[in-house]
Amino acid sequence: MLLNEKQQRILEIIDAGNTTGESIASAIGSSMQMIRYYLDTLSEDGYLKVAKVYDNATREFQVVRAYLTDKGKASIVKTPSPVVAAPTDDIGLIIEALDRIQPIVESLPIDRAEVACVYLEDLQNEMKVAYRRKPQRIKAYFLALVGTALPMIQQTGQAGVFIANVRFLSGQFNVSVRLPENVS
Known part of the structure; x- marks a missing residue:
């Protein structure tokens, strides 16, 4: 069983x-x-x-x-441990990066912001509880968040900060994400 x-x-x-x-x-x-x-x-x-x-x-x-x-x-x-292999310091940096993008996600147009905020909250909750961290869920929430927010991120005026944090997070989660190079 x-x-x-x-x-x-x-x-x-x-x-x-x-x-x-x-x-x-x-x-x-x-x-x-x-x-x-x-x-x-x-x-x-x-x-x-x-x-x-x-x-x-x-x-x-x-x-x-x-x-x-x-x-x-x-x-x-x-049973293998479902915890993402990242030291405690890295987890703190990941949570900080997620906290930095939260106000940016909340400033998206309302229809995108609602959905993106749900994905972001799920991702934050997943990262904060050590025994719950499952790599497949983390990747799914992250990709859903980026896929929802990225098309409208230019409208926030903080695209550079968002892209920099997403780039950092994609490296931490070992997920490749296509991001724009030149951001205004």
Whole structure:
């Protein structure tokens, strides 16, 4: 069975030492009901063992302990990290470049600005949360942003700043983008 992102994250959290239901729920930011569902599914598939106690007050089973099986440990090792290979300093520079182009994108004509701002916000969110960084999503958001903003960028009067930041970002994301050479 191929694990989804949330299941993989739960296995990593348990591997890091969070073994009670409440500590897993708080680490992942989900409700206990959702965590119980995921733990039951992962347990049925053989990735972990779960010890539960029936609570008379709530009339529900409470997760007392969860620990990884050999299959669960192996799935963590086998799953490659989806994080873009960039040092922390580079991530800071990328976020700064995205912040610099935000006012330029917002000054586009309204129909383009709305769409481009959504792509930019998605890209910023993707970069700010380390465990969520997926290269394919980053590239898709970046290309969508550039494709939406570039045709109208001359109208902002800040095309040079935009192009310079896009050129920097394309190098960081390892994405080739055709950009105008002479910008006024």
